Amino acid sequence: MLLFWKVWGALETGLAQGAMIALVALGYTMVYGILKLINFAHSEVFMMGAYAGLFLIGALGGETAPIVAGIAGTFGAMLLAGALGVVVERIAYAPLRARGGKSANARITPLVTALGMSVLLQNLAQLLFTAQYRGYPRLIPIQHTRQIIFVTAVLVMLALQFLVHRTWTGKAMRALSMNMEAARLMGVRTSRIIALTFITGSMLAAVGAVLYCLDQSQVYPTMGVTIGTRAFVAAVIGGIGSIPGAMLGGVLIGIIGELTKLTPYSGLQDVLVFTVLIGVLLVKPTGLLGKAGIEKV
């Protein structure tokens, strides 16, 4: 009976943790779905989102009006992160796409650029905000953050589902991910849709970042790395490019991680997570919900 409650508690925490990871994983998967690009700078957009949230919530009078400051701060952080996402895309990826064309390393070049962007943003944060660890103001008692995280994450994902499947923009995004050339020929303004994809992904990351910091983390320039790796793995396990896949992968990773903590092998959490990744990929190379597409040459 005691064991049951222990597992129940771990599942609860794991679900919240996973929902948060999923929010970040969505950013990776959406960009990959459209551009076939692994946007390594995404974890840094997450980190910048956390900083934006920290400063905005502080400026809006964090502890005196926690709810207003929390909500307004989150929206502000989303806007700033969205803007940063687009800036990264326009500065680093768009010119490469325009010039890369069909050359052999059309995939490798943006990938390396993404890595470079990630390092650049990390160091920029260190320069601007110093390496100091900063704590968020305590807006809500931590006892309740898990529920809030879970509810927020589910709402945000429902909104995303609506955006992708019920709006014209979503239709355009899906069209782009199927075939960019064809979508362009059908009159979709590809560059605008790509920008919108980056904005959406970055906004989701900012929501994740604010929730993450309210619940458990401090803010510092390298904070994106840990959660970024987890989220990327989640996206791959779920099937990179698939939106429900990212959600499933995130939740799986969260739950596996928490359950390991109950065992004496809690130091081996990552070993387990990556074993699952390898296992899934061996059985289903496209990830749990990924579809094998036909490679265009």
Added chain:
Amino acid sequence: MVAASLGMAVLGCGKGSAASAGPSGPAAANTAPEWRVGAYLSLSGEDAAFGIFTKDGIELAVDEVNKAGGVKGKPLKVLYEDDKSNPQEATNKVLQLIDRDKVVALLGEVTSSRSKAGGIVANRKHVPMITPSATNPDVTKVGPFVFRVCFTDDVQAQATAAFLVDKLGKKRVAVLYATDDLYSSGLAEGLRQELKKRGGEVVAEKGFLKKETNFTTYLTELKDAKPDIIYAPIYYNQMTLIARQGKAAGIKGDMFAGGDGWDADELVNDAGDELEGAYFTNFYAPDVPWARAKDFRVKYNDRFHHDPSSNAAMGYDAAKLLADAIGRAKDDSPDAIRQAIQDTKGFEGATGSITMDADRNADKPVIVVQIKGKKFTYFSTVHDKAGAAGAAGATSTTLPAAVSPAPPGK
């Protein structure tokens, strides 16, 4: 800051050449008009707070020494390198300081993992190194050129066990530590052994990874084991998170105990309320009742306008001890300086009386600090051998950790 210390160096130099016979030492490598000392510290990255405070302490000590005319008529000049809290970088910086800058001695690093990495290089190159605050026992085992001015984790764990069991009467201890960190796992292991000897027991134990941020499951597991106290020997960043999440899980502040890694203002700023009443072992507290410590606190406050952290005090002592040793050395060679550091006995620092033992570890007091009203306050001295005897001729390495009573008024 650079300009100021340069000015100081010139001033010290002028004084020195007037006073001494001139720098015609036997070692050809040391014809420089100053004592070049390399300091490699984590000035950025995850342990930046430690590195920056250590640097402040070193600067204070160096300016003091140079104002008083330097060492053997030459000023000290410390070259700082930032290792970005990364062991590989620490190795590189030590190599640079030795090969490019030709330093006579090294100060650093603040943490054990990086001190060990740097120490291996320093030892191979035969340049004496003093780490201010790396407490893992392995650090000075790399060779005869690596010293520390702090106690080791073995001593710290003994002191902790003595304090928890004998003083507080808390025998059921839960341990929470980072498995992938030398310092944290070393202290956990030390406590495990010491507790057994003193009739205590580890009732629950949880290891986590250094990058972990979600401790809820760990904390409820530990709480379910109904311990008297939870020992969490980890660095302040994660302790902040543990304290906050611990409160949510219904664990009070005085249920926690830790080690010197807790010492950073961030901890009390971000989780002072959650940790009210918690204890940790340390080198120093601003209100520790030692003469030199009081003196140091005043000087530090004059310059930096806040109370010194333990790292600042350790940096200060490391630099002061090094200057003292250079002064005592037979000649200017690294070997002579090494021998002088080895021969240190009863050096009075801000963190107590320091005697270098045969294993190049400092024999010095361990104090217990309590968090009270968001401040680090001195609670008691747990392990104090050199200080109690007064004269510091202690050569035996057996460690009877004596529990001295708390000062009145606590």
